[in-house]
Amino acid sequence: MKVVALDAAGVEQHLGALAQLLLDAHASGMALGLAPALSRAGAEAAWLETASRLEPGERVQLASLDGDDLVGAVHLARSTAANGRHRGEIQRLVVRAGRRGKGAGRLLMDAAVEHARSLGLSLLWLSTHAETDADRIYGQLGWTRSGVIPDYALLPSGDLAANAFYYLKLTSID
Numbered sequence: 001m002k003v004v005a006l007d008a009a010g011v012e013q014h015l016g017a018l019a020q021l022l023l024d025a026h027a028s029g030m031a032l033g034l035a036p037a038l039s040r041a042g043a044e045a046a047w048l049e050t051a052s053r054l055e056p057g058e059r060v061q062l063a064s065l066d067g068d069d070l071v072g073a074v075h076l077a078r079s080t081a082a083n084g085r086h087r088g089e090i091q092r093l094v095v096r097a098g099r100r101g102k103g104a105g106r107l108l109m110d111a112a113v114e115h116a117r118s119l120g121l122s123l124l125w126l127s128t129h130a131e132t133d134a135d136r137i138y139g140q141l142g143w144t145r146s147g148v149i150p151d152y153a154l155l156p157s158g159d160l161a162a163n164a165f166y167y168l169k170l171t172s173i174d
């Protein structure tokens, strides 16, 4: 398995598999920033919107490939705030439902952190629905849970849920 950066053409090439990732995530109760109910057309539109905003050093789309098979993805977005250019947000981490629990998520997160380091970023943050598997996985990956905001986002079920916020400082490698 390898992790590659997709440009807009790469996103379009893998559009079906990328859309399936989002549908799998919604089926698992994880919204990944998208409102319910998510259709395949809605998932494809979300990726095309992402593709249109890709820009090296600012918004980077990583994907894990097993041969030609796209099995997971993660997005890195550098802050546009003038006083936050050292900071990036990890978004839309997702692995195909049938491929989870075998290291693909760790591989993607390691690649995203490495890419962030290569851009000179010194702080990463992310949020995820609280009390989910993802909420437990980030701690396992070395991230610090800084707190929870109630009623933060809609779940695929349509219910509002709390999100947990995490950060990872990149300044020291130890």
Ligand SMILES: CC(C)(COP(=O)(O)OP(=O)(O)OC[C@H]1O[C@@H](n2cnc3c(N)ncnc32)[C@H](O)[C@@H]1OP(=O)(O)O)[C@@H](O)C(=O)NCCC(=O)NCCS
Binding pocket: 024, 025, 028, 030, 032, 092, 093, 094, 095, 096, 099, 100, 101, 102, 103, 104, 105, 106, 107, 127, 128, 129, 133, 134, 136, 137, 140, 141
């Ligand atoms: C979250 C997700 C991307 C993780 O991908 P994955 O391929 O299953 O993760 P991995 O197999 O690489 O596991 C990563 C680490 O978390 C650990 N882990 C897995 N499930 C866990 C759980 N429920 N509790 C605690 N740790 C867990 C693994 O043991 C592994 O740690 P290790 O490398 O030290 O053994 C995947 O489950 C997914 O796509 N879920 C649906 C979408 C989602 O929730 N995305 C996150 C949105 S913020």
